[in-house]
Amino acid sequence: MAEIEEFLKIREREGLLRTLKPVSWRDKGRIRVNKKEYIDFSSNDYLGLSGHPxxxxxxxxxxxxFGTAACASRLMSGDLELHHRLEERIARFKNKEAALFFNSGYQANVGIISSLYGKGDCIFLDRLSHAxxxxxxxLSGAKFFRFKHNNLEDLDSxxxxxxxxxxxxxxxxxxxxxxDGDRPPLRELVRLKERHNCEIFVDEAHATGIFGKNGGGVVEEEGLEEKIDFIMGTFSKALAGFGAYLATSKKAVEYLVNTCRSFIYSTALPPVIIACNLVSLDLVEKEPYRRDELLEQARYFRDGLKAEGFEVRGQSQIIPVIIGDNAKTLDTAKRLQEKGYWVLPIRPPTVPEGESRLRFSLTFHHSKExxxxxxxxxxI
Ligand SMILES: Cc1ncc(COP(=O)(O)O)c(C=O)c1O
Incomplete structure (x- = not known):
């Protein structure tokens, strides 16, 4: 207990203590916290689908x-026809042979990577990879090497x-x-994977629903479906649902159903979620104006900030404004919150030291005005 208290004290002194802030209402890009209404710049409801009728x-x-719950894991009686409809739909959406649905993006990444790779293998991952x-x-036990962010020379060497x-x-x-809201040189990464006899796994959590002609993601936009072995993405962001997918080969899906612990040992998500995920995929297809407007708004915001001299990164709806110093980042976030913007400071260890930032996560509802x-x- 003394160690816990000491840890909390240090975090507080350094301005790094995280606290929870309950939201009592949410609608069209606005939230209420502590009885005050804010324009929400921290949600992943990029397409504004979460309140869709x-x-x-x-x-x-x-x-x-079906009632409220799936009542069992997929390998027991929680495997609903709805899951199979969703998986077939994802495979078509991502232009791959097969797909497998997971209970969350976190569970997908932890489970897939550790099932497919192990001792005697090696993994090369970008330094800014998600937790x-x-x-x-x-968890995989494979030997791993972290290459500099989006740096092909470093990876190649x-x-x-x-x-x-x-x-x-x-x-x-x-x-x-x-x-960082930026994207990798995917085509060149594929070339490296071919040259060095590797496989490649991409996480499209923040690209799904936003990029590509059909909203399939960056892989679709670049036409690389055939070349990417494992395409993972989530329903928890632009698709305003929950859960995640892996689009890959039939054999890989069959293997994961038999080995992936986060898939096997967890109750299937409530049927309501699966049904909503299917509708979200329809909406992404039928309402492309949402992603077009979102990306136009993001361009407008990024260009406007750059014109004011801010250091802005990325090429997407995620717009980080690098402030650098922790205390200054906290102060700016506080000042904006007082003005009614729910924008959160992102600090180490989530981002590297010296790169504290305000992260603006734009949604369809954030008009140019x-x-x-x-x-x-x-x-100001
Ligand atoms: C890149 C990336 N992958 C995976 C996840 C995890 O997804 P989920 O929230 O569905 O667990 C996130 C969530 O923030 C993410 O940003």
């Missing part, structure tokens, strides 16, 4: 038909030096990085 309708129908990827790699000593080799990247006013308010 079609989702509410479908949720009601699924609840009436769920890192945990999957650690690591591959030249290390690849030969191992059996299988995997390269992992995200297609939109969660903290709102964003223009926000640019004025950040400047």
């Amino acid at each position: 079609k989702l509410a309708e479908e949720a009601k129908k699924a609840m009436e038909k 769920s990827i890192i945990d999957g790699v650690l 690591l591959l030249k030096k290390e690849r030969g000593r191992f059996n299988k080799a995997l390269i992992i990247t995200e297609t939109i990085f969660s903290m 709102i964003l223009g006013k926000l640019i004025d308010d950040i400047r």
